[in-house]
Amino acid sequence: MKNYKNELFTEKIHLHELITKNGVKNIYDAVSQCTRCGYCLESCPSYVADKKENYSPRGRNQTIRMLIEGKQKDVNLAKDIIDTCLLCGACTNICYGSVATPDITLEARREERDFGNSFIYKAIINIRKKRKTFDLILKTFYIMHGMKLDKLADKLGMFDFLGYPSLSNAVKKLIKPPKKFLHEEINDLMPKEAEKAGWIYFLTCGTDYMFTNVGKSSISVLKKIYGNGIFMKNLCCGLISYNYGSLNDAKEHALKNIEIFEELRKENPNAFIVADCSSCVAFMKSYPQMFLGEEENYKRALEFSSKVKDIIEVVKPEHLSDIKLDGLKDKKITIHHSCKAYNDQGLKDEEEKVLKPILKENLIELNESNMCCGGAGAYSFTKPEFSNKILYRKMKNISETQADITLVSSTSCLMQMGYGSKTHYSTEVKHYVELIDEILK
Numbered sequence: 001m002k003n004y005k006n007e008l009f010t011e012k013i014h015l016h017e018l019i020t021k022n023g024v025k026n027i028y029d030a031v032s033q034c035t036r037c038g039y040c041l042e043s044c045p046s047y048v049a050d051k052k053e054n055y056s057p058r059g060r061n062q063t064i065r066m067l068i069e070g071k072q073k074d075v076n077l078a079k080d081i082i083d084t085c086l087l088c089g090a091c092t093n094i095c096y097g098s099v100a101t102p103d104i105t106l107e108a109r110r111e112e113r114d115f116g117n118s119f120i121y122k123a124i125i126n127i128r129k130k131r132k133t134f135d136l137i138l139k140t141f142y143i144m145h146g147m148k149l150d151k152l153a154d155k156l157g158m159f160d161f162l163g164y165p166s167l168s169n170a171v172k173k174l175i176k177p178p179k180k181f182l183h184e185e186i187n188d189l190m191p192k193e194a195e196k197a198g199w200i201y202f203l204t205c206g207t208d209y210m211f212t213n214v215g216k217s218s219i220s221v222l223k224k225i226y227g228n229g230i231f232m233k234n235l236c237c238g239l240i241s242y243n244y245g246s247l248n249d250a251k252e253h254a255l256k257n258i259e260i261f262e263e264l265r266k267e268n269p270n271a272f273i274v275a276d277c278s279s280c281v282a283f284m285k286s287y288p289q290m291f292l293g294e295e296e297n298y299k300r301a302l303e304f305s306s307k308v309k310d311i312i313e314v315v316k317p318e319h320l321s322d323i324k325l326d327g328l329k330d331k332k333i334t335i336h337h338s339c340k341a342y343n344d345q346g347l348k349d350e351e352e353k354v355l356k357p358i359l360k361e362n363l364i365e366l367n368e369s370n371m372c373c374g375g376a377g378a379y380s381f382t383k384p385e386f387s388n389k390i391l392y393r394k395m396k397n398i399s400e401t402q403a404d405i406t407l408v409s410s411t412s413c414l415m416q417m418g419y420g421s422k423t424h425y426s427t428e429v430k431h432y433v434e435l436i437d438e439i440l441k
């Protein structure tokens with residue numbers, strides 16, 4: 001039999017090997033592990049939304065396999081099949097062979113003609129290198145948003161005219177922006193003790209620029225539970241570049257963050273790194289995959305990722321065992337498991353273990369709790385029809401719980417389900433750590 005070795009992947013920079021649950025595999029070997037059993041179909045949000053084989057994990061694996069084998073020639077003709085994947089990992093989670101469909105699909109996506117060439121991506125990455133300029137532009141945009149000028153531009157069809165119809169969807173989903181970004185006030189929030197830090201706070205972009213209250217709650221909770229901690233002064237984790245742009249940019253961001261951590265570790269050898277967006281945390285836990293074949297950097301990435309924790313895994317039941325709850329007595333609460341926590345990190349019942357003893361029958365189980373909400377980074381802007389169908393299903397499930405409050409752990413879910421709570425079913429969507437902060441207060 002011919003030895004296929006990533007033959008599809010010749011043009012652009014991509015990962016040649018993946019770390020799968022069955023060991024390190026090249027893309028062809030990884031995709032060949034799919035036996036086409038179909039067991040994963042009903043767990044896949046894009047398949048469930050449209051019931052088409054092409055939009056299922058099996059359909060995607062089959063297409064990518066045919067591309068590698070040369071039976072299908074042009075990756076750009078398979079664009080729709082590849083681009084409708086939310087990279088949510090629900091398929092890998094349920095698959096007996098743990099086939100790494102999202103990783104395989106992303107590597108195929110890198111081969112598409114226009115992948116990584118978006119003007120918006122390049123502008124964000126370049127302007128972000130000058131933080132003050134980036135802050136100024138974003139604040140100006142937020143002021144325009146407050147004056148509804150972005151909605152006016154949308155009505156006038158300017159986003160279509162500029163060739164970015166996805167901006168129209170982004171504008172609709174934008175929540176109330178903060179007046180100050182978190183990095184502008186974080187030093188006043190951090191502990192002032194001189195003793196060694198037990199934790200290092202990694203500030204993610206979503207928390208910094210949109211959901212600053214989430215970060216404030218995280219810091220407050222960490223101070224109460226773990227005492228002294230420090231701010232990492234990190235760069236973006238690199239996930240935006242990894243998913244939408246250049247693999248080299250993503251690696252650059254990762255290495256810079258690893259370097260910052262290595263410096264901090266000299267003074268604080270036992271500190272763990274903690275962040276409050278499950279998508280960024282899952283990505284940082286996967287840093288080693290980007291450095292396969294680079295021995296020294298791989299080791300450094302492995303050490304870094306072993307120290308990374310999601311805020312939902314550092315709050316333990318014993319931290320709240322003395323709490324007598326008054327304020328939330330009449331509230332029904334449910335938990336949407338952000339897919340990057342549940343599927344990628346394997347954090348399946350951390351929140352329940354903490355909350356069930358306190359909330360008792362007021363904690364209501366959510367049907368399909370780990371099915372993606374359709375947010376998935378920029379997916380909700382670029383694939384609005386799929387995204388809204390998936391969101392509708394999520395909000396319908398939530399409506400059946402009659403929950404007053406719905407908890408999530410990723411900033412993408414906060415935005416998407418915040419929108420869903422306005423358009424589909426009214427529930428207060430908040431980050432899990434915001435509720436923990438409230439309880440501890």
Ligand code: SF4
Pocket residue numbers: 033034035036037038039040041057058061091094095096097098099101
């Ligand atoms: S990804 Fe796994 S569960 Fe889905 S069809 Fe392939 S082998 Fe079966």
Ligand code: SF4
Pocket residue numbers: 043044045046047055056057060084085086087088089090091092101102
């Ligand atoms: S990652 Fe999610 S959307 Fe993509 S194939 Fe798997 S289950 Fe479907």
